[in-house]
Amino acid sequence: MTKTPTPTAANIKAIFDRIAPVYDQLNDRLSLGQHRIWKSMAVKWSEATPGDNALDICCGSGDLALLLAKKVGNTGKVTGLDFACEQLAIARSRQMTKCPGIPMEWLEGDALDLPFEENQFDCATMGYGLRNVTNIPLSMRELYRVLKSGAKAAILDFHRPEEAYMQGFQQWYLDRIVVPTAENMGMKEEYAYINPSVERFPTGKEQVKLALAAGFDRATHYPLMGGMMGILVLTK
Numbered sequence: 001m002t003k004t005p006t007p008t009a010a011n012i013k014a015i016f017d018r019i020a021p022v023y024d025q026l027n028d029r030l031s032l033g034q035h036r037i038w039k040s041m042a043v044k045w046s047e048a049t050p051g052d053n054a055l056d057i058c059c060g061s062g063d064l065a066l067l068l069a070k071k072v073g074n075t076g077k078v079t080g081l082d083f084a085c086e087q088l089a090i091a092r093s094r095q096m097t098k099c100p101g102i103p104m105e106w107l108e109g110d111a112l113d114l115p116f117e118e119n120q121f122d123c124a125t126m127g128y129g130l131r132n133v134t135n136i137p138l139s140m141r142e143l144y145r146v147l148k149s150g151a152k153a154a155i156l157d158f159h160r161p162e163e164a165y166m167q168g169f170q171q172w173y174l175d176r177i178v179v180p181t182a183e184n185m186g187m188k189e190e191y192a193y194i195n196p197s198v199e200r201f202p203t204g205k206e207q208v209k210l211a212l213a214a215g216f217d218r219a220t221h222y223p224l225m226g227g228m229m230g231i232l233v234l235t236k
Helices: 009-031 032-048 064-070 086-099 137-147 164-184 188-192 194-200 204-213
Strands: 055-056 077-083 103-109 119-127 147-158 218-224 229-235
Touching: 009 164, 032 064, 032 119, 032 218, 032 229, 055 064, 055 086, 055 137, 064 086, 064 119, 086 103, 119 137, 119 204, 137 147, 137 204, 147 194, 164 194, 204 218, 204 229
Parallel strands: 055 077, 055 119, 077 103, 119 147
Antiparallel strands: 147 229, 218 229
16 A cells, blocks of 8 residues: 655645635534534633633634634633634634634744744644644644643544544545545545545544653543544643
């Protein structure tokens, strides 16, 4: 079997810029709306509270950042960071209608080289981002660096299930539902990328080890949907 080459950061950025116009619509279709529940869970586990300075890394079109904004309120601030400028443009537009009165900043930047000082944020989230960075340990170290002591972060992503029957179901779903749906919207190549990215992604147990090695005091991985999804909750 030919091994799928690991994409470069430029390749991944190009993918997310291209899918930006249909990203939210596809997420709704492919998850049957469940992604909204998972994102709400991630924000809840980040323990964002009114007045917090919150960070959403790999913010995409802004779902998690906008949920954080509702938690931190007018006395807080949310920063959304992504390297795909087309996604950020959509996030800015959505903020105007969903959270116009809450301080929010949208930055084009790299999850492996966060443009922030140390100990700056009270909480953080990341949705579908850790799987797509080219250096997961470095990404975790950067997240650790910018969080305040005692701060929590919640990282939501796809995973390869441990159980063989769930692996079979996930593969069927990717092959028969995800890729054909994306193909109908002109995005087959972009969404075919999900399968190899999940294959490369560390398991929940491995993520916990990587987080502790990055310096986090506590790390717990919560599997969702039979292990096809998961949320890694970290405490500095």
